[in-house]
Amino acid sequence: MSDTAPLIDIRNLVKHFGSVIALSGVSLTVNRGEVMCLLGDNGAGKSTLIKTLAGVHKPTSGEFLVEGRHVSFSSPRDALDAGIATVYQDLAMIPLMSVTRNFFMGREPVKGVWPFRYIDFDRCNAVTREEMHRIGIDVRDPNQAVGTLSGGERQCVAIARAVYFGAKVLILDEPTSALGVAQTSMVLKYIHQVRSKGLGVIFITHNVRHAYAVGDRFTVLNRGKTLGTYTKSEIAIDELQNLMAGGKELQVLSADLGGMV
Amino acid sequence: MSDTAPLIDIRNLVKHFGSVIALSGVSLTVNRGEVMCLLGDNGAGKSTLIKTLAGVHKPTSGEFLVEGRHVSFSSPRDALDAGIATVYQDLAMIPLMSVTRNFFMGREPVKGVWPFRYIDFDRCNAVTREEMHRIGIDVRDPNQAVGTLSGGERQCVAIARAVYFGAKVLILDEPTSALGVAQTSMVLKYIHQVRSKGLGVIFITHNVRHAYAVGDRFTVLNRGKTLGTYTKSEIAIDELQNLMAGGKELQVLSADLGGMV
Amino acid sequence: MTDVSHPTAPAAPVPPGPAAKPARDERLREVSLLTRIMRRPELGALAGLVLVTLFFLSTADASMFTLAGLMNILAPAAQLGILAIAAALLMIGGEFDLSIGSMVAFAGLIFGAFLTLTGWPLLVAIAATFAVAAFLGGLNGQIVIRTKLPSFIVTLAFLFILRGLSLVGLKWATGGSTQMRGIGERAGEGIVREIFSGNALEGLFAWLAAHDVIARFPNGTPTVTGVPVSIVWFVLFAAAATWVLLRTRAGNWIFAAGGDANAARNSGVPVDRVKTGLFMLTACAAALVAVLTVLDAGSTDSRRGFQKEFEAIIAAVIGGCLLTGGYGSAIGAFFGAIIFGMVSIGLTYTRFDSDWFQVFLGAMLLLAVLFNNFIRRKVTGER
Amino acid sequence: MTDVSHPTAPAAPVPPGPAAKPARDERLREVSLLTRIMRRPELGALAGLVLVTLFFLSTADASMFTLAGLMNILAPAAQLGILAIAAALLMIGGEFDLSIGSMVAFAGLIFGAFLTLTGWPLLVAIAATFAVAAFLGGLNGQIVIRTKLPSFIVTLAFLFILRGLSLVGLKWATGGSTQMRGIGERAGEGIVREIFSGNALEGLFAWLAAHDVIARFPNGTPTVTGVPVSIVWFVLFAAAATWVLLRTRAGNWIFAAGGDANAARNSGVPVDRVKTGLFMLTACAAALVAVLTVLDAGSTDSRRGFQKEFEAIIAAVIGGCLLTGGYGSAIGAFFGAIIFGMVSIGLTYTRFDSDWFQVFLGAMLLLAVLFNNFIRRKVTGER
Amino acid sequence: QQNARIIVVSHGQANDPFWSVVKNGVAAAGQDMKVQVDYRAPETFDMVAMSQLIDAAVNQKPAGLIVSIPDASALGPSIQKAVAAGIPVISMNSGSDVSKKLGALLHVGQDELDAGKAAGAKLKEMGGKVGLCVNHEVGNVSLDLRCKGFAEGFGGKVTVLPVSNDPADIRAKVKAALASDGSVDTIMALGASLAGEPTVAAVKDAGKTGSVKVASFDLSANFLKAVSAGEAAFAIDQQQYLQGYLPVVFLALNAKYGLIPGGDVPSGPNLITKDKAAQVVELSAKGIR
Ligand SMILES: Nc1ncnc2c1ncn2[C@@H]1O[C@H](COP(=O)(O)OP(=O)(O)OP(=O)(O)O)[C@@H](O)[C@H]1O
Ligand SMILES: Nc1ncnc2c1ncn2[C@@H]1O[C@H](COP(=O)(O)OP(=O)(O)OP(=O)(O)O)[C@@H](O)[C@H]1O
Ligand SMILES: [Mg+2]
């Protein structure tokens, strides 16, 4: 492991689902203390790419290096153990389970001696309530089922969970899509904090302003291919916006939109 | 039915889920040819409110008038028959079914004479492909299962479906949350078009710029109560933004955010 | 959008092309016809059927694959299959009906009672039997819908209730016996009888036998005198159910109701009506099997249809239905029933000791589904 | 945030308060303790049990609710219940095991064979029986996981295979009979035997009888000489399973694996390991029942455990488990088994004509679940 | 030269203790007569499935067919088809009344009803007044007939107690029945190992050994032990080994030499009481009685 090697380095990644070609050769690097924004049109393959990094999908071909070493994850647990925490677009929550149980799922803190180890639910509830409060959600009851939370509340659980458990790399797939104004600004602040702790962040968004606010580098995907990677200094915000649309005409509606959706 | 009565008029609507009070007295009107933006923090009760309008939930108490007449929907089908089409936040799609079957679900066009009526799948596929194309999604194969679409593609199916089947009132619950730049601008244009046809639109969003771009009036919810209703001329965009956050402090991160998330 | 170029460097947005019929999408690989076929749930069970057939071709007595042998395999498969197809539709719609086996016994009893006790003509008795079955099926459905209890437990209660009522009713109708005989004689002859019992195409088979195309017994009667009507019903029902599922509005609603009842309801599908209809259909399928077997056997007893609900679900699952609903096919259940029938009758054509019967039944079922799964993955490249 | 005022007119944003322990949230109504209790899946089945008890109190012979009568109901309920709790855990984890009934017969056979043929001491024979059962359960699990076939069909195959092997094995071991006897004598006496057969607390009961707290037979022996060990096992297993489900990491993983296996896997839950473990547990529960019944009866036969898989699932569903996984409780299965046992044994204490047995069984089951459902909705105000 | 093949189709499953003895008889005769024998039965008591098994057997053109006939209407056509195909048919166990009519050469066995009557009469003679018939498969016509015959022969009040296949359940239910109706003095179980043994245990649990008479159809080693220990009155033996053995012998001889006996062979009933029980135990443990 070399300290100069990028945290994540993928080279020419290809992923097929049966006859569907979701990724046809994508390359990407993420360094320590860097926010890499992954941008692109709907269906460009962003989620597929990060699911491959997170160990959910096995790549069809291509190389994947973490801190300079080749890896091949056989399950998301491997990726978690390697320090890659992910907020999935579909959130990976169990609707019938409580907020607390979802928050700590797979990484429950236990008390007592084996075989009488049990989960310390008082502490878990307190942590959950506090972390949710930090992100701007006032949970009525940490034992409420996640399925009865609002869309934004649920998304906040997923984000708070990923941030709480720390990691070398934090992957956020459209984390702010369902969030309110206050929660969104909180998540952007989190990204900032996480970067300054030296972690790498992959941030997927369709909001060019969010991307430009926190991103250091921008990789644009289109139809399963990389359109290019730019540092913030190389590209202006409206140029980036045009790239993100993947060659589609924008319907400019009103002056209020100011060209940026 | 009077022509001057608002399309939708709800008065003091209350909705409890067991011990949870989701709405504690909300009032709202939507007129013909008007886009009413429903704004508010996560968990404010927006989705619960529109699900009550769409016939999914039965209100605990309160009045609900459509075109001046009291109604009580016993199922979403009643609401559809009354001309209220809804794009739900959770999209109401069946993952295992094809795009076309989802698109026409519940309103399949049939051919032939009873009992040998069958669905005209060629036409359905063509319509689906075209409508998706209009919104900016190039569907690989209309027979692909919706579960394998990307988040944004799936959302586009729901929107295209609601718009295609027209209605008196179109309810859109965070329709642009997962959409790309091009698709978002297309949806905003749709809202514009639908309004000019004289339909009423209820548009829920967390993006104040989107709201301000197409909205005529803004109703802000907070913790199950109406914070107030404003016409576009009454309120400035950053005032609105503050209201939306529901009394939460905003983390201003970078000048690029320009105070607006 | 299909003719838009895909630049790898920043470029000005290109206006979308006309929504023309898409030519070739670079995001799709070429797939063979075989792959496309194997991906259909309808045809998955075919591989299992082929495997089972090959197994018996190599181990069983040659008489198994004569015309008479095949009819012999298809006859029980047909009765099971009618139930399995209905069960498959219901499972696709997201519910179970564990009462179909008992319903076969109960419908057999009331059909027998209508004929022998009230003395109604055959057609009326059949219609009344179907009406009662549909009513009971609808009752099942309404209880499930109104109480939101799992259909498993509701129809399980009816499994016991109907089985018990069959016993009580039989004893009452026969004055103490659990077997009712002499139904065949009361049914009389005629076109209605011919639709529900005996063989179809008898003329053709007689002609074939006369020309020595079909083997004959020593006394000159052909070994096969026609296609049992139950097989005809089976095939027709499978075809109709497949058409309904794949081509009609009702089919779309069934998939939707089973895939996600909430989402379907929110999209305007009348889920409750669909489910009630399906419960009525399964009950009627059970009544059909009851009428077919009662007319065929001329008698009924309180054990008729015992565990058929279980076998029907097995056949549907072999045929690719998901227990969780929303996925499956009628033609899959069709093949599933044939596989199940072939395995259970086929073993009697082999030289295995019948003590081993269940071991073989289990192993063959497992092999059939494993093989079918293996082939599908191989062909479609799924993992 | 809890101390933020909620203006109904535009106001300047208020800074959030400290994350203090929330006092009173205006978005929550007060709920009674009863409501909170009834909302737990653990206790739902209690209402059904109360209804069934009331029914029998008013219709059955008084001897049903004597101490002897209650032990008599609990003894078969305990055997079913041990299976039902394991089945409930597996169902919560999202899978089925249809082979448990056959596993009871098979484990009984190998346990008997270890004792009588190889002559191992009791403890070793029991350990070996559990080891074989765990292996077979693990095999089931691995097949399900690796092939991604529904567990319904895989374990169904094992239902047949194990049942068949029990028959073959018994005939082989006994030289032609379907019953193996003399196991009791070979087991010997001792502490191990006392853990797995006979009664617990015999001293206490003898003392109670001597002081006339317990009724005695005319010949002076007490009517109840102790608590059958199967009941003790049943209660302990229910307590342990409940604790695991509600309080431990493994419990959280079971709920997660059954609720949404994909989401759970994506969150780092070792779903495959959890499921395999659950399959092993159900197989071991079946082995436990086999050991208990074989030592109790002193013999085993090829029909042991027939249809127990079905009854176990029924009990789990009565107890509130969802067939789709991810929801349910062990204590619910506990009550479910008692309800099922009480209904099926209880009817013999009443004066109803036994022909109506199944009708009553079905009706009582339906009433119990309906009532339990009705009460829950009434109390919690759900609709 | 290929051995003659004889197929047996019965309505009893191979794992049913009663039928497993029949099957042992079949197998032994097959070995003794050097013919191939196949034993087939449906998975449950299912007349429709059984008729299909007979059809399947006919297709294989065996040298002889042996069937049990619990439901003449349902099985008749298939049996007649076999006869039409020129296959010699012998019926066994049930169906003595219809055997000739359907074209079978003869019948080996004895009607369940008659066996029940004999047992009932014996128990009445022993002083029974109120009887209980423990039926582990209500609706299985042959078991129903045993109960019915018992009731007819017994004369007194008889209640049917429906139970499952599970020994613990049977034991609990018999105990419950004894507790709720103290006047019961006679219990008839329809299968020795399945129902008879738990019934003996239940009577013991209830402290009524001796005062309640227990009898059972068929034999099992443990039940016979109970008989010889005086805990049970007697077991009714149909000598079903003969029902499997003899027809095979007859058909084998028929195939070889064209021989066939001139009339039906009654195989039972045979009451095994305390004095005879001890001798039979070992044979029963081997699946011969
Ligand atoms: N399991 C699958 N089977 C078949 N096709 C799939 C599967 N998963 C994804 N795809 C296809 O791959 C393409 C890329 O999907 P992906 O979810 O990665 O897009 P995305 O960039 O995340 O889009 P969005 O911004 O809308 O979330 C989509 O067109 C989708 O239809
Ligand atoms: N079925 C339910 N049972 C219990 N509580 C519920 C239920 N549905 C919603 N709630 C609660 O009601 C509140 C309002 O939810 P709702 O989904 O309407 O919020 P929203 O305004 O749409 O939020 P978002 O912007 O995040 O989508 C939430 O706090 C949620 O926890
Ligand atoms: Mg995505």
Ligand SMILES: [Mg+2]
């Ligand atoms: Mg919402």
